[in-house]
Amino acid sequence: MDMIKVIINGKEYSVEKGSTVLEAAKQANIDIPTLCYLKDINEIGACRLCLVEVAEMRGPALGPWRMVTSCVYPCTDGMQIKTNTPKIIASRKMNLELLLSNHDQKCLSCVRSTNCELQTLCREYGVDQSRFAGEKTHYAIDDKSPIIRDNNKCVLCRRCVATCAKVQGIGVIGANNRGFDTYIGSQFEARLADTSCINCGQCIVSCPVGALYERDDTDKVFAAIADPDKHVVICTAPSVRAQIGECFGYEPGTDAEGKMVTALKALGFDGVYDMNLTADLTIVEEATELIGRIQNKGVLPMITSCSPGWIKFCEHYFPEFTENLSTCKSPQQMFGAVVKTYYAQKMGWDPKDICMVSAIPCTAKKFEVGRPDQSAAGVPDVDYAITTREVGRMIQKAGIDFKNLPDTAFDDPFDIGSGAGAIFGATGGVMEAALRYAAEIILGKKLEKLEFPEVRGTEGIKTASYKLGDLTVNVAVASSTGKARELLNKVKNGELDVQFIEIMACPGGCVNGGGQPIQPAKVRMSKDLRAIRAAVLYKDDAESELRKSQDNLAVQKLYDEFFGKPNSHKAHEVLHTSYIKRGLY
Amino acid sequence: MKKKLTTVEFHGTKEQEEKLLAVIAKHEGEKGAMMPILQEAQEIYGYLPIEVQKIIAAKTGVSVEEIFGVASFYSQFKLNPDGKYAISVCLGTACYVKGSGDVLDEISKQLNVPIGSTSADGKYSVEATRCLGACGLAPVMTVNGEVYGKLEKKDVKDILAKYV
Numbered sequence: 001m002d003m004i005k006v007i008i009n010g011k012e013y014s015v016e017k018g019s020t021v022l023e024a025a026k027q028a029n030i031d032i033p034t035l036c037y038l039k040d041i042n043e044i045g046a047c048r049l050c051l052v053e054v055a056e057m058r059g060p061a062l063g064p065w066r067m068v069t070s071c072v073y074p075c076t077d078g079m080q081i082k083t084n085t086p087k088i089i090a091s092r093k094m095n096l097e098l099l100l101s102n103h104d105q106k107c108l109s110c111v112r113s114t115n116c117e118l119q120t121l122c123r124e125y126g127v128d129q130s131r132f133a134g135e136k137t138h139y140a141i142d143d144k145s146p147i148i149r150d151n152n153k154c155v156l157c158r159r160c161v162a163t164c165a166k167v168q169g170i171g172v173i174g175a176n177n178r179g180f181d182t183y184i185g186s187q188f189e190a191r192l193a194d195t196s197c198i199n200c201g202q203c204i205v206s207c208p209v210g211a212l213y214e215r216d217d218t219d220k221v222f223a224a225i226a227d228p229d230k231h232v233v234i235c236t237a238p239s240v241r242a243q244i245g246e247c248f249g250y251e252p253g254t255d256a257e258g259k260m261v262t263a264l265k266a267l268g269f270d271g272v273y274d275m276n277l278t279a280d281l282t283i284v285e286e287a288t289e290l291i292g293r294i295q296n297k298g299v300l301p302m303i304t305s306c307s308p309g310w311i312k313f314c315e316h317y318f319p320e321f322t323e324n325l326s327t328c329k330s331p332q333q334m335f336g337a338v339v340k341t342y343y344a345q346k347m348g349w350d351p352k353d354i355c356m357v358s359a360i361p362c363t364a365k366k367f368e369v370g371r372p373d374q375s376a377a378g379v380p381d382v383d384y385a386i387t388t389r390e391v392g393r394m395i396q397k398a399g400i401d402f403k404n405l406p407d408t409a410f411d412d413p414f415d416i417g418s419g420a421g422a423i424f425g426a427t428g429g430v431m432e433a434a435l436r437y438a439a440e441i442i443l444g445k446k447l448e449k450l451e452f453p454e455v456r457g458t459e460g461i462k463t464a465s466y467k468l469g470d471l472t473v474n475v476a477v478a479s480s481t482g483k484a485r486e487l488l489n490k491v492k493n494g495e496l497d498v499q500f501i502e503i504m505a506c507p508g509g510c511v512n513g514g515g516q517p518i519q520p521a522k523v524r525m526s527k528d529l530r531a532i533r534a535a536v537l538y539k540d541d542a543e544s545e546l547r548k549s550q551d552n553l554a555v556q557k558l559y560d561e562f563f564g565k566p567n568s569h570k571a572h573e574v575l576h577t578s579y580i581k582r583g584l585y
Numbered sequence: 586m587k588k589k590l591t592t593v594e595f596h597g598t599k600e601q602e603e604k605l606l607a608v609i610a611k612h613e614g615e616k617g618a619m620m621p622i623l624q625e626a627q628e629i630y631g632y633l634p635i636e637v638q639k640i641i642a643a644k645t646g647v648s649v650e651e652i653f654g655v656a657s658f659y660s661q662f663k664l665n666p667d668g669k670y671a672i673s674v675c676l677g678t679a680c681y682v683k684g685s686g687d688v689l690d691e692i693s694k695q696l697n698v699p700i701g702s703t704s705a706d707g708k709y710s711v712e713a714t715r716c717l718g719a720c721g722l723a724p725v726m727t728v729n730g731e732v733y734g735k736l737e738k739k740d741v742k743d744i745l746a747k748y749v
Contacts, residue, residue, distance in 0.1 A: 165648070165651070170648070171647075171648030171650055171651055172648065172650055173650060174648075174650040174651050174653070174654040175654050175658075176650075176653060176654050176657045176658075177587050177588060177657045177658065178657070178658045178659075181586065181587040186650050187635070187638070187648075187649040187650040187652075187653040188590055188635050188649075188653060189590060195650070584639075584642075584643070584649075
């Protein structure tokens, strides 16, 4: 590795050749303020907040001092860098004032207040009003989709645009018009709900301010809890426990399952259940479907169907692959379907009186609850899907002191989840869980080694080949729809011969979902949240005594008492669904 | 000014579409081809409606929004077709100080066509232009190239009466 010397604020550092000034400063433990910068995704030097003064070597002598944008300016050998001169501070301050001059400044009720990168910088630089008060643009709030856009708060950083186009390969939002009239929106002023948006919410977690947020369903959930005629139950997805702590100031990568369960019980839910259980149920159904497709020469490769962002992506951008999708509902929908059929029957409840809430790391699941063919008991399987962030807000609003809560366990009878169910939240996890099941069924004996390391890790596309007796199964895993597009094009062109594909819409899987707590760009610059958050789930799995979906007694009981056997007629009625060939809007 | 979306129904012909497809095919694989494609598409259709942008998106793999972003950024691209009667009022410095802004507003009001757009029936388009080079006649407007000078607000009614 080639190293060069730079002098930052009078002190010498050795940095990798090719580093930007911003990266070099980070190595010197200096966070230069940024707003538009998002590592690897949006490095465009647009917001001008990362200005620093540099002087470069011109031959043997030092050249003149100049102001440059540190996020895109490469270091050169012998470069001198000053990050906090009065001149820099004054110019950053002015840039903040210019941003505020066309910003609604409604911080009091803003969903991002105290977690807003603009607000933080304004506090640090002592900026509260603009010297440049003048005309302001006013935009209607687009709230017809689960993802809400309030351009009155937008700073035109384009982090959402870059994420949508470059990471997710979608590009339904962009900068329209010019100059003062510039706004971020969709083609021909279409609302997001009328475009080929997949509701993944990666734009929300990229946004430095409160211009993008999910539809808040928490008031409806509070109202349901207060209704004495409703049985209000909640199930939490595998990766919510791994991130909910971040809402309360814990470091990313903190497992807070016990406190989360206690807090949800304190909120007044009649039952607090573990979605890992229906993750296991999904595996049994999905792997059985896969074995069936392989043995009966059905449509292959089969592709997983747990990620509703991916489902809508497939329907819009690869409608020719909808037959390849597993017909299994997602774990969230399976949970609702099981509660409103099996459990309602068992308890003698009318499914209409059940309010099923799911806590999920995902914004696309808000869309999924309203999909057709997702109502096994004649009413929607799930009533409200609330994100990890919304769960955090409910707990805060209710005044529950999260950090001081004791741990409690999930409620009977939906309290058992295997390690295989836990890793559903990370890219490759569903594949590994399915392999643990399918391999035992195909080989007809217990597996000795349960880990499938080839499909683990944050790599965008992973492939592996497994020999199960006489059968060779080629598999592929993709996370982010940008990578899914790459993978599917390879399958389409015959470059890749696989039988089973796992796709998750968000980069790194659900742990990095669009509904997860938002970490600012400076944290994302130094930490790979995908890996840190996923590690919680793999640790859960490794420490679990129950590591295979098929060994989950609660799942076995569901089959014994209700479904009969995997992929039975009853299972198809309750646990499977259908898709729509949407094409592009 | 923010570009206005058109309310005029799209009447593209098969022949125009074939021409457009030929243009896109000509630029296939070329980097930075969006500008020339949009320019040539506008030559074919006279403007760039959503129907045309969608064809370009489908054939080039660039998202419609990205194309719309380009089309709405540059003033050379039109989102509205010229009307049967294309009315342009000069907002160059000389015309503007002599009150052409008021004349333009009056035309827009009388025809009920927002500035920068075309009436839904395709009859009138109203737009502001830069200096036409007839500053001696300020304020100046043109209708399909016919020039009217030394205008006042009260002249608008009689001029428009000629184009019905």
